[in-house]
Amino acid sequence: MKRAISGKAYLCGDNVTAYQIIAQNRWNLGLKEDELGKWAMEGVCPEVLNIENGFKDKGFTIVVGGEDFGGGGKSIEHPIAALQGAGVKLLIADSFSRYSFRNAINRGLPAILCPGITKVVCTNDILEADLVTGNIRNCTTGVEIQGAPLSDLVLGFVEHGGMLAYYRRKHLDVPESIE
Amino acid sequence: MGSTIIEKICSRAAGKQVKVGEIVDVSVDRLFINDFQGPIVFSQFESLNSKTVMNPDRILFGLDHRVPPADVQSANNHRICRQFCTKYGIERFAEIGRHGIGHQLMVEQFTRPGEVALGTDSHATMYGALGALSCGITSSDAAVIMESGKIWLQVPPSIRINVVGKLKTGVTAKDLSLAMIKLAPVNEFIYKAVEIGGECIRDMSVSGRLVIANMAAEMGVKCSVIEADEKTLKFVGCTAEECHLDSPDPDAVYEKVFTLDASSVEPLIACPHNVDNVQEVVQVAGLPVDQVFLGSCTNGRMEDLEQALEILDGRKVCKGVRLLVVPASQTVMLEAVEKGYIEKFIRAGAAIMTPSCASCAGAGAGLIGDEERAVATTNRNFKGRMGSARGEVFLASAYVAAAAAVSGKICDPRDFLKEVAAK
Numbered sequence: 001m002k003r004a005i006s007g008k009a010y011l012c013g014d015n016v017t018a019y020q021i022i023a024q025n026r027w028n029l030g031l032k033e034d035e036l037g038k039w040a041m042e043g044v045c046p047e048v049l050n051i052e053n054g055f056k057d058k059g060f061t062i063v064v065g066g067e068d069f070g071g072g073g074k075s076i077e078h079p080i081a082a083l084q085g086a087g088v089k090l091l092i093a094d095s096f097s098r099y100s101f102r103n104a105i106n107r108g109l110p111a112i113l114c115p116g117i118t119k120v121v122c123t124n125d126i127l128e129a130d131l132v133t134g135n136i137r138n139c140t141t142g143v144e145i146q147g148a149p150l151s152d153l154v155l156g157f158v159e160h161g162g163m164l165a166y167y168r169r170k171h172l173d174v175p176e177s178i179e
Numbered sequence: 180m181g182s183t184i185i186e187k188i189c190s191r192a193a194g195k196q197v198k199v200g201e202i203v204d205v206s207v208d209r210l211f212i213n214d215f216q217g218p219i220v221f222s223q224f225e226s227l228n229s230k231t232v233m234n235p236d237r238i239l240f241g242l243d244h245r246v247p248p249a250d251v252q253s254a255n256n257h258r259i260c261r262q263f264c265t266k267y268g269i270e271r272f273a274e275i276g277r278h279g280i281g282h283q284l285m286v287e288q289f290t291r292p293g294e295v296a297l298g299t300d301s302h303a304t305m306y307g308a309l310g311a312l313s314c315g316i317t318s319s320d321a322a323v324i325m326e327s328g329k330i331w332l333q334v335p336p337s338i339r340i341n342v343v344g345k346l347k348t349g350v351t352a353k354d355l356s357l358a359m360i361k362l363a364p365v366n367e368f369i370y371k372a373v374e375i376g377g378e379c380i381r382d383m384s385v386s387g388r389l390v391i392a393n394m395a396a397e398m399g400v401k402c403s404v405i406e407a408d409e410k411t412l413k414f415v416g417c418t419a420e421e422c423h424l425d426s427p428d429p430d431a432v433y434e435k436v437f438t439l440d441a442s443s444v445e446p447l448i449a450c451p452h453n454v455d456n457v458q459e460v461v462q463v464a465g466l467p468v469d470q471v472f473l474g475s476c477t478n479g480r481m482e483d484l485e486q487a488l489e490i491l492d493g494r495k496v497c498k499g500v501r502l503l504v505v506p507a508s509q510t511v512m513l514e515a516v517e518k519g520y521i522e523k524f525i526r527a528g529a530a531i532m533t534p535s536c537a538s539c540a541g542a543g544a545g546l547i548g549d550e551e552r553a554v555a556t557t558n559r560n561f562k563g564r565m566g567s568a569r570g571e572v573f574l575a576s577a578y579v580a581a582a583a584a585v586s587g588k589i590c591d592p593r594d595f596l597k598e599v600a601a602k
Contacts, residue, residue: 068369075317098370098401106319148200153331164319167326171228
């Protein structure tokens, strides 16, 4: 299990909603990560619409959100799938909306709750996060900040590519271990 | 350092002392699945290759969004759910005729204080009124609970709301819940546990507490909880030894503490198209009304019907207005029949509907048309929620709803209550 994730950060402000992460007129694309990924973050960073593969081509693999990241009361998984399709490997936020946090974890995208993170990160900073301890290091500035660590179970979801896949795998593993 | 009620329940369910912000695996005591999410939950469960459902006796399946079905797709969805529950031994299947809004069934006969009780619907926060940890979950969460009996939860920080003073005549738990939404910007409550107590809540009926916990969902909370007491035990029908009555420690740590004076609350109304667009009823008095909806998991219990009848008994629904009365469950319906309430509503000119979510979430009968205005005792008034996106929904108490039905316009219900008192 890869316990550390490092990459280039994109900083957004407070109250980025599910609708801004992936616009409502894209929801009919289904949960295809690659397709959704082309349109990810268009409501936050409109210039991605002028780039061939959108947000993905900007090379940000860590998104840092302010308060209530992914809010708007929607329980759908599309915003998280879109971020995954855009190559995002880690979310960190001052606070997450409840359903965006649950869906990130359930889809195997690590999400670290870290109040104060937006004060110590700028867009393009290189961050390194330890999923087990919750420690986040800004390699560009040298500042360290403590976030909420992920539990073993959640790390298992990340490793297997999501909660349902984790449980599916668990059942497949049973007969093998009997043999 | 002491613990809040939610931290105590989380610790017990996780089998260890938990810390705020920590992600823990908790055992789930009660799971509610509705007909809206059921087919998705069941297909996700079957994709897990599990042969059996863990603890089927801890699951309640409620048909409530499309009851009875009015289109073939809904009928087929019900059929899928019925077959699945039979196959996997989920016996607590609320078949049509023994049905009700699932949240109401969860509190009437199932959830106990101190439990972890989750549901595939955002107003699952309601069971917190019984001193349980309760919140809404996604369909894949429900599938995993059926497979493993557990789910991951993040331990939320708690915010305390102390409600002091007494509610004035004609002011209800619904008005108080709308006052709470205005306590702070919605962002303050997101993902938090809101612990609600104080003398006003202690004096309040369990029915009123259910309104408060139900409406807390509109504050963006993860969960809301009210300390269980003798009233709670009587309501759920168990003894203190058969459940866990959790109190917050004196040195429990809250992120914030609010005090709300109940005696300062006036009859309130949430205006279109957001629940936090709260005004005093008198500020919008005089607006004509086309439909009045009395029901839902928020306000479809005996106490709500009684409040409405304080105004409606012996009066008539105004010409040009339709009043829909939807008791929250068959248990409520039967009691309302036995006490003669249903007859009084019919004599007043109301339409009685079978228990269900009806038009509250736009999934059932009772929709409003273009340019129509509804006063509803429900919990959401988003654009198009109760039918036409060109219609308007105002949320208020059973008193305000009944007064609107009689007068044909939004008005202060205390004008009618004074007449009642004068008689």
